[in-house]
Amino acid sequence: MSPAPFPYKLVATDLDGTLLRGDDTVSERTREALVAATAAGAAHIIVTGRAVPWTRHVLDDLGYKGIAVCGQGAQVYDAGAHRLLTSVTLDRQLAGLALSKLEAEIGPLALAASRDGVDGEVLFGPGYQVQEGGLPALYLEDTAAVWTAPLNKLYIQHPELDEDALVKVARETVGSLVDIVMAGPGIVEILPLGLTKATGLSLAARRLGVKAAETIAFGDMPNDIPMFGWAAHGVAMANAHAELKTVADEVTTSNEEDGIAVVLERLLGAA
Secondary structure (H helix, E strand, C coil), X not given: CCCCCCCCCEEEECHHHHHCCCCCCCCHHHHHHHHHHHHCCXXXXXXXXXXXXXXXXXXXXXXXXXEEEEHHHCEEEEXXXXXXXXXXXXXXXXXXXXXXXXXXXXXXXXXXXXXXXXXXXXXXXXXXXXXHHHCCCEECCCHHHHXXXXXXXXXXXXXXXXXXXXXXXXXXXXXCCEEXXXXXXXXXXXXXXXXXXXXXXXXXXXXXXXXXXXXXXXXXXXXXXXXXXXXXXXXXXXXXXXXXXXXXXXXCCXXXXXXXXXXXXXXXXXX
C-alpha cells in the first residue's frame, strides 16, 4: 500500500531553537526531511524573529531561495532575489512614549534597536547584553541615535527582571500602545501593535496561494504562539518555552534531536 499524501501544503519553521541547532547548523536529517516534504508538494517558509540582516547569511548558507518571514512578521523577504517584499516599521514616537512610561514604572532599561531594510544595522546602547550568538551589532554611546532612522523593533533589558517578568510588567504598563514579545533567553522586544509572526506568515502564504488550514508550524518560544494560532497544526520543540507547549498541538523532540524531521518523516510515512 502506498503512503498517504503529505497532508500540508506549507511547512513553517522558526529558526533559532527550532530549525537551527545550537551551533547554527541544520542537520542532514532535517534537510532531507524538508526536501522530501517539498518534493511531496509542500512549500517551506522560515519564520523568524531575526530581522533580515541577521537572517540572510543563514539562508544563504542553507541555499534557501524561497520566501522568509523576518523581524517577528515585520518583513517578508525574497531570499533568492535578496530583496524585501514587504516591511512594517515601528512608530518611533509611539515607541518612545511606551519606553518612557515603562521606565517610569520600573526604572532605566538597556536598549537596542533593529533598523529597517536589507542592510539595516542592529544598534545597542550601554548596558545591553547582545544575544543571538554574537551577531553583528553597532555600539552606541548615545542611544538618542537609535531614533534617527526607521526601525523594525526595539530590544529591552532590565538590570534585575528576567525576560518573563519584564514581558509581564511591560504588557501591563504599555500593552495598549505596542506589542511586547519574548523571542528567546534575554530577548524582549517592542513591536508595532498587532504585529506578529502570524501577520507575516499570512502575507507570505497568500503569495503562495496557501491557506492556514493547509499549514503546519514548528517553534520554540512564546513569540511563536500567534503562528500556532494561525496554522492548522502547531508543533513545539522539546526545548520550547512552557508557554508555547501549553498551546501546541504536539511536542516533538528538541532542535538538537531533529525534532522537525521526526514529525515530517512520520507524516511522509518514512518514519
